[in-house]
Amino acid sequence: MKLGCCYFPEHWPETVWADDARRMADMGLSLVRIGEFAWSRIEPEPGVFDWGWLDRAIDVLEGAGLEVVLCTPTATPPKWLVDRMPDMVAVDEKGRPRGFGSRRHYCFSHEGYRAEAARITTQIAERYGAHPAITAWQTDNEYGCHDTVLSFSESAADRFRQWLRARYADIDTLNRAWGNVFWSMGYRDFAEVDPPNLTVTEANPAHWLDYRRFASDEVTSFNRAQVDILRQLSPGRDMTHNFMGFFTEFDHHDVGRDLDVATWDSYPLGFLEQFWFSTDEKREYLRQGHPDIAAFHHDLYRGCANGRWGVMEQQPGPVNWARYNPAPLSGMVALWTMEAYAHGAEFTAYFRWRQAPFAQEQMHAGLLRPDNSDAEAADEARIAAAAIGKLGTQSIAKAPVAIVFSYEAAWVCGIQPQGQSFRYLELTYEWYSALRRHGLDVDIVSPDADLTAYSAVFVPTMPIAGDSFVEKIAALECPVLIGPRSGSKTESFCIPDDLPPGALDRIMPIKITRVESLRDGVSEIGVGWTVSRWREDVVSNLEPEFALSGGRGIVYVHGNHRYIAAWPDRSLIDLLVERMGKEAGLELTPLPHGLRVRRSATHVFAFNYSTRVIDTAGLGLGTPVWGESSLSPAGVTVWERT
Secondary structure, three states: OEEEEEOOHHHOOHHHHHHHHHHHHHHOOOEEEEOOOOHHHHOOEOOEOOOHHHHHHHHHHHHOOOEEEEEOOOOOOOHHHHHHOHHHOOEOOOOOEOOOOOOOOOOOOOHHHHHHHHHHHHHHHHHHOOOOOEEEEEOOOOOOOOOOOOOOOHHHHHHHHHHHHHHHOOHHHHHHHHOOOHHHOOOOOHHHOOOOOOOOOOOOHHHHHHHHHHHHHHHHHHHHHHHHHHHHHOOOOEEEEEEOOOOOOOOHHHHHOOOOEEEEEEOHHHHHHHOOOOHHHHHHOOOOOOOOHHHHHHHHHHOOOOOOEEEEEEOOOOOOOOOOOOOOOOOHHHHHHHHHHHOOOOEEEEOOOEOOOOOOOOOOOOOEOOOOOEOHHHHHHHHHHHHHHHHOOOOOOOOOEEEEOOHHHHHHHHHOOOOOOOOHHHHHHHHHHHHHHOOOOEEEEOOOOOOOOOOEEEEOOOOOOOHHHHHHHHHOOOOEEEOOOOOOOOOOOOOOOOOOOHHHHHOOOOEEEEEEEOOOOOEEEOOOOEEEEEEEEEEOOOOOOEEOOOOOEEEEEEOOEEEEOEEEOHHHHHHHHHHHHHHHOOOOOOOOOOEEEEEOOOEEEEEEOOOOOEEOHHHOOOOOOEOOOEEOOOOEEEEEOO
């Protein structure tokens, strides 16, 4: 795995560039990302280009032996462009323009901006496409960051109507699909359909779902336009985009099909603070991040571009954007780096090289402080570089179990959650975490993926389960666990005619006759476990495998398939993992609290996310080739696989 950093030569005097490049190479870095926010420096006036500074910056980096990932700068269109096309900005759900003054101030649907994005991409690719230092291209930066996937502009409305016309062909078909007889919502023509915002109360969920599908397709086509230009003008270079953490606003599998390498931006401490984790977990893992945050995304994005992936931005210290921004525990930056390495990353780049003393991100740490001295993470990057040099290339080993991850499922659960605590990402993450607590490696795959080689398959929920997916799941001979709400909606967001689980009743002979959501703090009790948040009434001739104390069934088994009709607590999901693991012939290793393992083709890695020393001798892996059997907090130990 290569190590790298994100660098902004335009932020610093040219006199320091050569020293920066030398220090990067001395630190063990070999790759540098540049240019993602540089449009106004490249083109300060319409049609007037200043390439000199970028030419020299790339040459300096190449001279130090560094590879360059060059970005298209379309995440930050310059002020002159916004002034020339003021309607190019996105419009939020409340109808307010999202103006100039920060970043991502554009609407994916604006035809004029799409043309400008293609133009600047072409200009940059023509100039640098054959440059030997450029080994990869990054399109744009963090699609959708700051809630910018959904735009409610006139441009978006026009393209949405075109999208609907292509999907439904005639307006009567749309009215039937959406159930527009309800509340007198029928349309006479596609031209009458607006985006689903600014309604008096809840808009039609089918309308929302199609708008989310449309918006996701807009991101995909916007990205594809840049990739097509870059492939033509810079052949032989890898194409990537840097995805984000816990983000489902567009289908990353669709975007990933146009990429060579899927990358993501890893900020474990910020994500711990910003998302659903309990107060106790936020306290326990304050300076480490939850043990499964980074790994979850490594495995998710590895499934988005045919197994090729990397970390484009790795947190090196305190960030600036979370509610609270603690510093990493000493050793964690090296641990996060090694964990990416163990999961098969092609590179990990730290964000950023030097902390900026100005503007919005001045409180975001880097490998260097603003005064040019080494920050704490610099030595940890050196430690990681030494470990990688000693251990050598790591090949990805196919995991024994798979989790099926659907972006559309996330949209369905978000549009009509029925209970405000039903969060698709959290449910999926809890199932993933249970598998990891038992020492299992996991592949997170799309609903279209081939599942035949896995020893067990987990589907946390699949509200819209089409015929092809059901046939694929039915054909599996391994243990399969299907979660609540699966098969509960049709393609057009309606309850199936024969009730949930819809087409899944071919493999699970049950009917869901009623559902309920439970407020926080309310749970129902089984033997040694509870369910909360969501529970379904099941009618079936099957005897439940697990039932509540009053006898109401929660888990049902038919052949090798299971269905769980509730939101399980960790005790119940652990029981199911253990039972399915035994059925699959898997070797489960319940791990000490805070410890996680990962296997490559040649090595076993252990990572200590706790704040106590963990003795790994009980894992029976012999003598480590890196680290110690007694694993300190933030420690990493590596063994050769036998």
